[in-house]
Structure formats: structure tokens, C-alpha cells
Amino acid sequence: MLQTIRRFVIDNYLFGEEGQLGDEDSFMETGIIDSTGILELVRFLETTYGIKVTDEELIPDNLDSVSKIVSFILAKQSDSQQTPHDCSSRLPEETRP
Amino acid sequence: MCGIAGILQIDDRPVNRERLGQMIGAIRYRGPDDAGIYSHGPVGLAHARLSIIDLIGGHQPMSIAQDALAITFNGEIFNYIELRNELIAKGHRFTSSSDTEVLLHLYQEEGERCVERLNGQWAFAIWDAARQRLFLSRDRFGVRPLYYTRLDGEFLFASEIKALLTCPQVPCAIDLIGLDQLFTFWATIPPRTVFRGINQLPPGCSMVVHDEQITITPYWTLDLAGQIEHGSATDSQLAEELFELLQDATRIRLRADVPVGAYLSGGIDSTVVAALARKSAGHRIKTFSITFEASDIDESRFQHEASAFLGTSHSSIRCRHEDIVGVFSDVIWHTEQPILRTAPAPLYLLSRLAHDSGFKVVLSGEGADELFGGYDIFKETKIRQFWGRRPASRWRPLLLKRLYPYLPNIQRQSLEYLKHFFHVTPQALSGPFFSHLPRWELTARTKQFFSVSTQAELAEADAVSSLLRDLPSSYATWPLFAKAEFLESRYLLPGYILSSQGDRVAMAHAVEGRYPFLDHRVATFAARLPASLKMKVLDQKYLLKQAVKGLIPDSIRTRTKQPYRAPDGISFFRGHDEFVGDLLSSQRIKQDGVFDPRATDALVRKFRSGRETSVKDNMALTGILSTTVLLDRFMHRRGTDSRITRVQLNH
Numbered sequence: 001m002l003q004t005i006r007r008f009v010i011d012n013y014l015f016g017e018e019g020q021l022g023d024e025d026s027f028m029e030t031g032i033i034d035s036t037g038i039l040e041l042v043r044f045l046e047t048t049y050g051i052k053v054t055d056e057e058l059i060p061d062n063l064d065s066v067s068k069i070v071s072f073i074l075a076k077q078s079d080s081q082q083t084p085h086d087c088s089s090r091l092p093e094e095t096r097p
Numbered sequence: 098m099c100g101i102a103g104i105l106q107i108d109d110r111p112v113n114r115e116r117l118g119q120m121i122g123a124i125r126y127r128g129p130d131d132a133g134i135y136s137h138g139p140v141g142l143a144h145a146r147l148s149i150i151d152l153i154g155g156h157q158p159m160s161i162a163q164d165a166l167a168i169t170f171n172g173e174i175f176n177y178i179e180l181r182n183e184l185i186a187k188g189h190r191f192t193s194s195s196d197t198e199v200l201l202h203l204y205q206e207e208g209e210r211c212v213e214r215l216n217g218q219w220a221f222a223i224w225d226a227a228r229q230r231l232f233l234s235r236d237r238f239g240v241r242p243l244y245y246t247r248l249d250g251e252f253l254f255a256s257e258i259k260a261l262l263t264c265p266q267v268p269c270a271i272d273l274i275g276l277d278q279l280f281t282f283w284a285t286i287p288p289r290t291v292f293r294g295i296n297q298l299p300p301g302c303s304m305v306v307h308d309e310q311i312t313i314t315p316y317w318t319l320d321l322a323g324q325i326e327h328g329s330a331t332d333s334q335l336a337e338e339l340f341e342l343l344q345d346a347t348r349i350r351l352r353a354d355v356p357v358g359a360y361l362s363g364g365i366d367s368t369v370v371a372a373l374a375r376k377s378a379g380h381r382i383k384t385f386s387i388t389f390e391a392s393d394i395d396e397s398r399f400q401h402e403a404s405a406f407l408g409t410s411h412s413s414i415r416c417r418h419e420d421i422v423g424v425f426s427d428v429i430w431h432t433e434q435p436i437l438r439t440a441p442a443p444l445y446l447l448s449r450l451a452h453d454s455g456f457k458v459v460l461s462g463e464g465a466d467e468l469f470g471g472y473d474i475f476k477e478t479k480i481r482q483f484w485g486r487r488p489a490s491r492w493r494p495l496l497l498k499r500l501y502p503y504l505p506n507i508q509r510q511s512l513e514y515l516k517h518f519f520h521v522t523p524q525a526l527s528g529p530f531f532s533h534l535p536r537w538e539l540t541a542r543t544k545q546f547f548s549v550s551t552q553a554e555l556a557e558a559d560a561v562s563s564l565l566r567d568l569p570s571s572y573a574t575w576p577l578f579a580k581a582e583f584l585e586s587r588y589l590l591p592g593y594i595l596s597s598q599g600d601r602v603a604m605a606h607a608v609e610g611r612y613p614f615l616d617h618r619v620a621t622f623a624a625r626l627p628a629s630l631k632m633k634v635l636d637q638k639y640l641l642k643q644a645v646k647g648l649i650p651d652s653i654r655t656r657t658k659q660p661y662r663a664p665d666g667i668s669f670f671r672g673h674d675e676f677v678g679d680l681l682s683s684q685r686i687k688q689d690g691v692f693d694p695r696a697t698d699a700l701v702r703k704f705r706s707g708r709e710t711s712v713k714d715n716m717a718l719t720g721i722l723s724t725t726v727l728l729d730r731f732m733h734r735r736g737t738d739s740r741i742t743r744v745q746l747n748h
Contacts, residue, residue, distance in 0.1 A: 011699060011702075011703070012703055012708070014545075015545070015546070015693075015695070015696035015697075015699035015700055015703075016695045016696055016698075016699045017545075017696065028514075028517050031538075031542060034518065034539055034542060034711060034712075034713055037711035037713065037714075038510065038514055039506055039509055039510075039709060040708060040709040040710070040711060043708070043709050044708075055511060056511075058510070058511035058513075058514065059511055059513045059514075060513055060514070060517070
């Protein structure tokens with residue numbers, strides 16, 4: 001996942017300049033991603049990892065470096081794996097397979 | 098409106114008339130009605146005429162007093178009738194009814210300060226034989242272009258750079274500092290251009306060439322220092338005064354011996370101008386518009402509404418993606434500088450429509466946004482200033498959400514990202530460029546596509562700092578709003594709006610634009626208004642809207658500002674994209690050396706993939722494409738352009 005995200009950032013924001021990107025580098029501080037570019041990243045994450053990024057989650061704490069994105073995706077995936085299980089456990093007895 | 102060119106021999110060689118013919122031939126499209134060449138002693142003047150005033154008697158170059166004074170003049174002096182009457186009263190005799198002759202007599206009467214009396218848009222050169230000096234001048238806002246260069250023993254000038262480049266001795270190379278400025282501000286800082294060794298006379302300046310000396314003197318500047326000088330006048334009195342000024346500015350801009358039309362964008366400014374023109378003319382006028390396929394940028398509903406309200410005879414042209422691609426190369430041939438937006442291309446099509454409809458003159462609303470607080474950059478400045486006074490406030494930055502309602506990439510941002518993009522600190526508030534830094538920083542990110550060698554050559558360059566030397570002495574004391582207005586009207590207006598989107602694409606089809614809002618009386622009035630009357634809270638163009646109540650439909654008067662936009666990068670990737678494939682091939686980019694082939698290739702791949710692209714990506718793509726066209730048309734294919742004709746006249 002880290003490599004996929006790295007590759008996306010390098011291809012789409014650094015346009016091939018791999019050497020410039022550390023996993024902890026802040027996209028905003030280094031100017032790698034400007035604010036009008038952040039939505040491209042969100043769209044990529046949503047289509048690649050099958051997640052939905054809410055407006056509240058659109059914050060630098062989640063998206064401002066390769067490492068932060070990886071943590072964010074893992075947390076989202078973990079949530080989404082738990083959510084159906086929790087839901088199904090609350091379903092009435094007769095609707096369970 | 099016309100094209101001008103000239104040579105002053107500083108050594109003792111005679112002027113080469115053949116070369117003058119080549120120079121004016123290169124810009125013949127600016128004045129297809131007539132042409133002339135004049136030479137006398139060390140000077141040669143050339144002219145290509147678009148006949149608008151005194152169709153019979155206005156031939157140029159023109160001379161008076163047994164060749165003591167000779168002129169080549171591009172532009173219009175709108176108050177020429179009043180000046181002419183004044184000069185006749187002083188004993189001057191006229192042989193024509195043209196504004197050109199008035200200019201010569203006014204110079205004879207008042208010397209170089211004559212330009213202070215002019216209400217108009219001009220670029221001209223007067224040869225003063227008695228004093229053996231060439232006097233050149235450019236209008237206050239830079240509506241009309243004027244370029245010059247110096248060679249060994251001679252001085253050359255012209256309306257366009259391509260005329261200078263017909264002389265093989267004039268070098269043709271990219272000025273990287275100019276390119277760096279353009280990829281920061283969308284324009285170069287005068288006198289610099291993107292051509293090395295070729296300069297432009299800054300707006301509001303005159304110039305004297307005498308012996309080996311070139312002296313440039315500013316005669317006018319937009320003084321925004323006061324912004325409080327309307328005494329005890331009420332808002333309604335000021336609105337009334339503004340209306341009267343605009344009415345008169347429009348009235349004198351209808352002076353022509355050919356029909357005058359108007360551009361109608363669907364916004365307030367052009368509708369106001371068209372309405373005032375309709376009122377002054379006393380008859381139905383002709384209007385022209387551009388429409389787009391994309392609903393978010395198309396304004397045809399408002400254009401039709403304005404046209405119906407004003408009862409104009411209206412024509413429009415639909416600009417499709419393929420149209421932008423189709424004319425892009427020719428547009429760059431005319432802009433003579435890279436562009437970071439495709440917006441000049443539809444305006445090129447619009448002037449063609451006006452030309453094909455038989456019109457040589459159109460009125461338009463340029464200048465209103467700069468002078469009356471119309472641009473979103475002013476709203477942005479006000480919000481950031483308000484927030485910057487209490488940066489820790491949780492509520493003040495929420496106003497950032499009110500900015501750029503027409504830009505989805507901004508609207509869908511979270512507040513955290515908006516705060517970062519529109520960053521403020523209390524210290525930054527006192528900086529000279531507070532208003533424009535976020536915008537310039539965003540634009541400057543396009544420079545990541547510069548090649549290693551370009552970046553190395555620009556290692557010492559600092560476009561923003563270079564502006565510091567050009568600021569008025571009292572600038573530091575001006576309110577932030579006034580500083581923002583100055584930066585817009587001093588740099589972007591002449592360097593991009595009036596050139597790449599104005600004169601150059603209009604004159605490509607021999608169409609002259611006239612701008613009532615840029616009448617210096619209107620501008621001076623606006624400059625003295627307090628910011629609160631230009632933007633009341635966040636209501637843009639407040640006083641102007643008050644002034645034109647009842648003149649235009651309320652739906653247009655009160656509509657949210659919709660800036661003129663055209664489809665950008667996407668245009669080049671609809672259907673076949675050979676245009677991009679050819680121009681931005683790695684081989685060509687490498688050969689040109691200005692941009693990085695690998696990064697450029699990655700950018701093209703991103704567009705081809707159909708993925709979302711950012712504002713910066715679009716500016717970069719258009720900037721690289723237009724620079725590559727510029728290199729191709731001006732440098733690689735120098736001297737081969739089929740539109741260059743040779744003018745040989747015995748006048």
C-alpha cells in the first residue's frame with residue numbers, strides 16, 4: 001500500500017521526481033500537493049481502496065504524508081471490516097443466513 | 098487602430114526603407130486598410146492603418162510644418178475634437194479632421210507634456226526634426242502595445258515583437274527571467290518581455306531617444322494612496338457622479354466614422370457599457386458574445402437577457418474544445434508570450450466574429466473589476482485581512498468558504514486545507530504583497546516543470562522580490578485593498594488582460610477594443626473612493642451597482658461575480674490529441690531545453706488518463722504548450738510565417 005500511494009504521489013504531483021519524497025514529508029509544507037490538488041488524492045484513495053472519505057476526514061492529520069495516508073486507510077479498512085460484523089450481529093435471528 | 102514601426106539611425110547610415118517595409122508588413126493585419134512609410138534624415142516611420150476616424154484624410158505616417166514633425170500613431174484620442182477646437186483658437190491650422198493631426202499640433206504646442214492632456218489609448222512616435230529626437234509614448238493603462246530594441250547604431254520600435262524580428266540583426270531568444278515572471282504573475286514586469294533584448298515601454302510612460310540616450314519618464318500613475326478624498330459626498334451623490342463620468346467616457350468612445358459594436362459577456366461591466374452606448378448612440382447597437390458547451394462557464398442566459406433588455410442586435414459564437422485547439426497556435430503567434438490559461442483563444446474567435454460582421458470597433462467592460470473592487474482577489478484580501486487580525490479565531494476563517502463559489506476544487510476543500518492555502522500571519526499583513534502571495538505561490542509551482550538547466554539559470558532569480566523596485570514610494574503606507582488594486586491594475590491588467598486577452602487577439606482580426614472604464618477620469622475617481630464603497634462588507638462593486646440601477650437588468654446587476662473562464666487543459670485531450678502529442682513530445686521538449694521532458698511527459702499522461710487535474714496542472718500544461726508554440730513559431734520557423742507581407746510604398 002505504501003508503495004502504491006508513493007507511486008501515485010510521485011506520478012501525479014512530483015511528475016516522476018522520486019528522490020524528493022520521504023514517507024513523513026508534509027505535502028503542504030513542502031508544497032508537493034496544493035489545496036486544489038487534494039481532491040485528486042481523495043478520489044484515488046476512494047477508488048483504489050474502496051473507502052469513502054467524508055468531509056470531516058479531509059484534514060491534514062489524515063492525508064498530509066504518505067505515512068499518514070497509510071495509517072488512515074488501514075484504520076478505515078479496519079472500521080469497515082468491523083462495521084458489517086457489528087451490524088449483522090444486531091440483525092434479528094431469522095434474517096441471518 | 099493600427100500597427101506602427103520605426104527605425105532611428107543613431108549612426109550616420111541612411112534609413113533602410115526596405116527594412117521598414119518588412120517590419121510593418123509583419124503586422125499588416127493590424128491595419129489592412131492602408132499603409133505608409135516615411136523617411137527623413139536619420140528616421141524612418143511606418144504605418145499600417147485600420148481606418149476609423151477621417152477615413153479619407155487620416156493617412157499615416159503624417160507630418161506637419163514642412164516635415165519638422167512627423168508621426169506614426171496607433172490608437173485613438175477620444176477628446177480630439179475638444180483639443181482640436183482649443184488648438185484652432187490658438188492659431189493652429191488643420192488639413193484633416195483626424196485625431197492624428199491633433200496629436201502633432203498638440204505636441205507642437207505643448208511639447209512632451211502633451212500626453213497629460215490626452216484622453217485615449219495610444220502608442221505613438223513623433224520625430225522632432227528640429228531637436229533631432231524621437232518622442233514615444235504609451236497610454237496610461239497600456240491598452241496599446243509598444244516594443245523597442247537597440248542594435249549597434251540604431252533604435253527600433255514597433256507595435257509587436259514580430260515586426261522587430263524581421264530584422265535579422267535582432268536576436269530571437271527566450272528571456273528566462275521574463276519567463277520566470279510570467280510563470281509567477283501571468284505577465285512580465287515592464288520593460289521586460291519574454292524575448293531577450295526586446296523591451297516594452299511601460300504603461301503611463303513616455304520615452305525620448307536622442308543621440309545614444311534613451312530616457313523613460315512616467316507621466317501618470319494610478320494614485321491609490323488617498324482613497325478618502327470625496328469629502329462629505331453621500332453614496333448616492335457619488336453614484337450619480339460615477340454614472341455621469343461613465344456616460345461621458347462611453348460617449349466619447351463612440352466617436353468613429355465606422356459603426357461601433359460592443360462585447361456582451363453577461364456580466365455587469367459589459368452590460369453597463371453596452372447600455373450606455375445604446376443610450377448615447379440613440380439607436381440600436383450590435384453586440385457580440387462567446388458561449389461555451391460547459392454549463393459552469395457558459396453565460397449565454399445572461400447574455401440573451403442583457404441583449405433583450407437593451408434591444409441590441411446580437412450575435413454569438415459557440416467555442417468548443419476543438420476550436421480552442423484549432424486556433425491555439427495562431428493565438429500564441431499574436432500574444433507573443435506564453436499564456437497559462439486558454440482564455441485568449443475564445444476572444445480570438447470573438448474578434449473574428451466581429452470582423453466578419455463588418456465591425457472594426459467594439460466597446461468592452463475591461464477595467465471595471467480592477468478599479469471598482471470586482472475581482473475575487475479583493476474579497477480574498479479582505480477576508481484574509483480580517484482573519485489575520487485574529488489568526489486564532491475559530492470563526493473568522495470560516496469566511497474563506499465564501500470565496501470562489503464557482504471553483505469546485507476550492508468549494509469542496511475542508512477548512513483546514515483552505516486555511517493552509519490562504520495562509521495569514523499578523524506579520525504577513527504588513528508585507529507588500531499580502532494580497533497576492535497565495536495566488537503567486539500557486540502559479541509559481543508550475544516552475545517545477547522547468548528543466549534542470551532552466552532552473553540553474555534562474556537560481557538567483559526572484560520574481561516577487563524584483564517587483565519591490567517597481568513600487569511607488571508611498572506604497573508601504575497604502576491600505577491592503579489599495580495595494581491589491583495596484584498589483585492588479587499595474588501588472589496583470591496591461592501584461593495579460595489588455596494584451597493577451599485584449600489588443601493582441603482583437604487586432605489579429607483588425608478589431609479595436611475601447612474601454613470606457615479605463616477613461617482616466619473614471620479611474621481617478623475610482624482611485625479616490627474608500628474601499629468600503631467598492632466592496633461593502635463582501636458585496637463587490639457596491640458603488641458601481643448603485644450607479645447603474647435601472648440601466649441594466651437587476652438580475653445581472655445583482656448576480657454573483659462570474660469571472661470569464663474558458664475550458665483549459667481538457668480541451669487538448671478531447672478526441673484526438675495529436676496537437677499535444679506533437680508539441681510536447683519528449684524529443685521536442687528536450688531539444689528546446691526549457692522544460693523537463695520527463696515531468697512534462699508525466700503531466701501529459703495524467704491528463705490522458707482522465708484523472709482529476711488541479712489548477713496548477715492546467716496552468717502548467719497551457720504554459721508549456723504555449724511556450725513550445727512560441728519557440729516553434731518565433732524561433733525555429735523564424736522568417737517563414739505566411740502572414741508576413743512586404744510593404745513597399747513610396748510615400
